[in-house]
Amino acid sequence: MQIERPYLLFLGDARDQLAAKTADGIRQWRPDWCVGQWRLAGCKADLGLKDMDARAARDKGAKTVVIGVANRGGVLGPSWIPLLVEAVAMGFDLASGLHQSLKAVPEIAAAARKHGRKLSDVRIPDREFDVGSGAKRPGKRLLTVGTDCSVGKMYTSLALEQELRKRGKKADFRATGQTGILIAGSGVSVDAVVADFISGATEWLSPANDPEHWDLIEGQGSLFHASYAGVSLGLLHGAQADALVMCHEPTRKHMRGLPHYKLPSLKDCIQLNEQLARLTNPAAKCVGVSINTSHLGKAEADRLLKETADQLGLPTVDPLKTGVGSIADRLS
Amino acid sequence: MQIERPYLLFLGDARDQLAAKTADGIRQWRPDWCVGQWRLAGCKADLGLKDMDARAARDKGAKTVVIGVANRGGVLGPSWIPLLVEAVAMGFDLASGLHQSLKAVPEIAAAARKHGRKLSDVRIPDREFDVGSGAKRPGKRLLTVGTDCSVGKMYTSLALEQELRKRGKKADFRATGQTGILIAGSGVSVDAVVADFISGATEWLSPANDPEHWDLIEGQGSLFHASYAGVSLGLLHGAQADALVMCHEPTRKHMRGLPHYKLPSLKDCIQLNEQLARLTNPAAKCVGVSINTSHLGKAEADRLLKETADQLGLPTVDPLKTGVGSIADRLS
Numbered sequence: 039m040q041i042e043r044p045y046l047l048f049l050g051d052a053r054d055q056l057a058a059k060t061a062d063g064i065r066q067w068r069p070d071w072c073v074g075q076w077r078l079a080g081c082k083a084d085l086g087l088k089d090m091d092a093r094a095a096r097d098k099g100a101k102t103v104v105i106g107v108a109n110r111g112g113v114l115g116p117s118w119i120p121l122l123v124e125a126v127a128m129g130f131d132l133a134s135g136l137h138q139s140l141k142a143v144p145e146i147a148a149a150a151r152k153h154g155r156k157l158s159d160v161r162i163p164d165r166e167f168d169v170g171s172g173a174k175r176p177g178k179r180l181l182t183v184g185t186d187c188s189v190g191k192m193y194t195s196l197a198l199e200q201e202l203r204k205r206g207k208k209a210d211f212r213a214t215g216q217t218g219i220l221i222a223g224s225g226v227s228v229d230a231v232v233a234d235f236i237s238g239a240t241e242w243l244s245p246a247n248d249p250e251h252w253d254l255i256e257g258q259g260s261l262f263h264a265s266y267a268g269v270s271l272g273l274l275h276g277a278q279a280d281a282l283v284m285c286h287e288p289t290r291k292h293m294r295g296l297p298h299y300k301l302p303s304l305k306d307c308i309q310l311n312e313q314l315a316r317l318t319n320p321a322a323k324c325v326g327v328s329i330n331t332s333h334l335g336k337a338e339a340d341r342l343l344k345e346t347a348d349q350l351g352l353p354t355v356d357p358l359k360t361g362v363g364s365i366a367d368r369l370s
Numbered sequence: 371m372q373i374e375r376p377y378l379l380f381l382g383d384a385r386d387q388l389a390a391k392t393a394d395g396i397r398q399w400r401p402d403w404c405v406g407q408w409r410l411a412g413c414k415a416d417l418g419l420k421d422m423d424a425r426a427a428r429d430k431g432a433k434t435v436v437i438g439v440a441n442r443g444g445v446l447g448p449s450w451i452p453l454l455v456e457a458v459a460m461g462f463d464l465a466s467g468l469h470q471s472l473k474a475v476p477e478i479a480a481a482a483r484k485h486g487r488k489l490s491d492v493r494i495p496d497r498e499f500d501v502g503s504g505a506k507r508p509g510k511r512l513l514t515v516g517t518d519c520s521v522g523k524m525y526t527s528l529a530l531e532q533e534l535r536k537r538g539k540k541a542d543f544r545a546t547g548q549t550g551i552l553i554a555g556s557g558v559s560v561d562a563v564v565a566d567f568i569s570g571a572t573e574w575l576s577p578a579n580d581p582e583h584w585d586l587i588e589g590q591g592s593l594f595h596a597s598y599a600g601v602s603l604g605l606l607h608g609a610q611a612d613a614l615v616m617c618h619e620p621t622r623k624h625m626r627g628l629p630h631y632k633l634p635s636l637k638d639c640i641q642l643n644e645q646l647a648r649l650t651n652p653a654a655k656c657v658g659v660s661i662n663t664s665h666l667g668k669a670e671a672d673r674l675l676k677e678t679a680d681q682l683g684l685p686t687v688d689p690l691k692t693g694v695g696s697i698a699d700r701l702s
Contacts, residue, residue: 111501112566137566169443172596172628229566234444234469236565236600264504264607264650268568271593272600296504299649317631318596 041133041158041220043071046095047087047106050118051080056188058083060135061106063217067196073100078117083107092125102158104220105134112137112161123149133158135216137230160219161227163239170237170276172318177247180369181279182257182328183311185301187266187294189287190357191257192218194328197357198254198283201366208251212243214273218256229258229269236269240276252369255279261310262302263293271314278319283326283365284308288342289333304350326365327354373465373490373552375403378427379419379438382450383412388520390415392467393438395549399528405432410449415439424457434490436552437466444469444493455481465490467548469562492551493559495571502569502608504650509579512701513611514589514660515643517633519598519626521619522689523589524550526660529689530586530615533698540583544575546605550588561590561601568601572608584701587611593642594634595625603646610651615658615697616640620674621665636682658697659686 047061055062065072065085074090077083092103103125105114114122114136122132122140126149134140140157141147150157180198182191195211195218202209211218213225231239244253255277259266286304293299302310308324315322327346331339339356347354353364379393387394397404397417406422409415424435435457437446446454446468454464454472458481466472472489473479482489512530514523527543527550534541543550545557563571576585587609591598618636625631634642640656647654659678663671671688679686685696 137564169627170597172631229564231565232469232561233563233565233568233601233604234561234598237597261603261646262649265502265569266566267607267646267649268600268602268604269565270600271603272565275596275599295501299504314593314599317594317599 040223042101042131042156044073044100045071045102045104046073046076046090046092046100046130047085048076048103048118049078049081049083049085050107050115051078052083052107055083057109058085058107059188060108060217060220061085061104063192064104064106064220066193067221073098076103092121092128092130096128096130100130102131102133105132105136108136108216114138114143119143119145122146126150126153126155129153129155131156131158133160133220135161135220135227137161161216161230163226163231167231167235167239167242169234170241170272172275174278175241175246176249177251177253178369179244179253179255179277179279180281180283181255181274181277182283182285183270183274184257184260184285185262185304185307186260186287186290187263189290190285190328190330194283194285194357194362195254195256196221197362198366201362202252202254202369205366208248210251210253212253212255214240214243214256214258228273229266233268236272237276240273244277257285260293260307261314262307264296264299274311274315275318279315279322280319281325281369282311282315282322283328284311284324285328285330287330304346308350324352325368327352328362328365329354329356331356331359372555374433374463374488376405376432377403377434377436378405378408378422378424378432378462379417380408380435380450381413381415381417382437382439382447383410384415384439387415389441390417390439391520392440392549392552393417393436395524396436396438396552398525399553405430408435424453424460424462428460428462432462434463434465437464437468440468440548446470446475451475451477454478458482458485458487461485461487463488463490465492465552467493467552467559469493493548493562495558495563499563499567499571499574501566502573504607506610507573507578508581509583509585510701511576511585511587511609511611512613512615513587513606513609514615514617515602515606516589516592516617517594517636517639518592518619518622519595521622522617522660522662526615526617526689526694527586527588528553529694530698533694534584534586534701537698540580542583542585544585544587546572546575546588546590560605561598565600568604569608572605576609589617592625592639593646594639596628596631606643606647607650611647611654612651613657613701614643614647614654615660616643616656617660617662619662636678640682656684657700658684660694660697661686661688663688663691
């Protein structure tokens, strides 16, 4: 799956900044690939990129309109479709990480055929997998896990890849979600594989490697999320992680999308992840905590990081503020 | 999905009796629907039905050849395909619970089109689901869980349906696997849904009901199975079970398909299932143990049932030998 660059990031009518996390991640980790953002009336997200529509972006050389907004359920907004059809007619490829396939929308598929453009549905696996074998394989693995969805697992994994490579270690980010795949250029959307193959797809994604090589595997969901815990557990078993990093967003009032569910404590969440991970890797251990403090003031953030580190006895970072060096120190 | 009866049960070259568990279940719970069994050279399974090929079964009035054998990975044996094509040409419909779709085999699809016959892939969901909401819904629910795959969850659920109905209670078996669907006439193969929707599909399968009504939900896999635990956890969360029944096969030397993985103890397995079930139903409780003692002598079986009951303080049954009355007593 090869997606032509540069990108125009389509935000649609995103209901909040978090809904645009796909676009946000691409802008953060691959800024050189982003020509601008395309926002519709009512859009509540802003990437700080120049606003432009398809025509203006085409004049700036953009090749692909990337659907950078994720809804609950993962469907295309009906009002987006004529705009996307128009972009295809203008010469754009489209790429999307939604559950609903671009290819399954008749108007979009027809336009792509007519104009010879490419539709990339990065969330929909383009191959089949075996069931997980649970067999040990060489190489080292780190999996980011979380108290909830959308708490910084991908950012933390990417920051660790960057840090380990800076230190001269062999390390690869392994993408398991739509944004990660758009950033990594490859990967598997594990929440889109057939349920029987969650752990098998994860084993495929992170194959046998040099004994000193680290895979930094992007986690998904949470063992405490009533909608998605099955995916999280299959990923945990398939990853056979030596190291876990617990990710957390401290201002979350309830589990994302589930107003009647509270977040677990970091301690309970670490304990359960370690316990269940040990089915396939008895040495699995949490080596750090990654907290997204973007909604806190500096003093409050500093205090929370220190208190958490003291309480849990683990290096505790905010990847975008403190870096992830103290966690990388634990990865020998 | 309506499958024409009666059935000819196709066992192919099943490597052991367990591989023919789909056919076994249909024969056990719907004997009147089964005209005979169709076995190929090397078949190690036997249902005790009359052996016949498609031609003989057609003369007995059979309408559908049911693929009653399950392989690891769920694919059709290449040697089966010409035989199935021949059966379609003879006038049979085909029904299969394998992952690989009958409709995806060009020769079979072509024969079905040519002869106007129906292909039913019961494992492949024929609708889309929402993500799980985790919201409480009325009605009572029991989920069968297990120490491993293929340890009697479906049998136990069906036996409880039979027992509760005999007692005049409202109760419905809810099928989550291919055999169950062939027996119930409806259901969802939860291991074949897209991973994000495991708990959502389970919520759909067991909707709001009368406060006194029991759903008997067929479990899948095991929280301790390195290949399938994700499915088991999504099912556990979606079921919101009030009652769990732990199913076990005491002669299993290792987890099915995983020679390097031992079975968990009943106690650990009950503890973990209760703990994780309480995310979506804080009242979840194990109310009994169901042991498949078919590989034990009578004295040994009796002793094991009694010892397990004493040790765990729970009614312990073998559905086919003792019935499930002592567990039904706990379902008010």
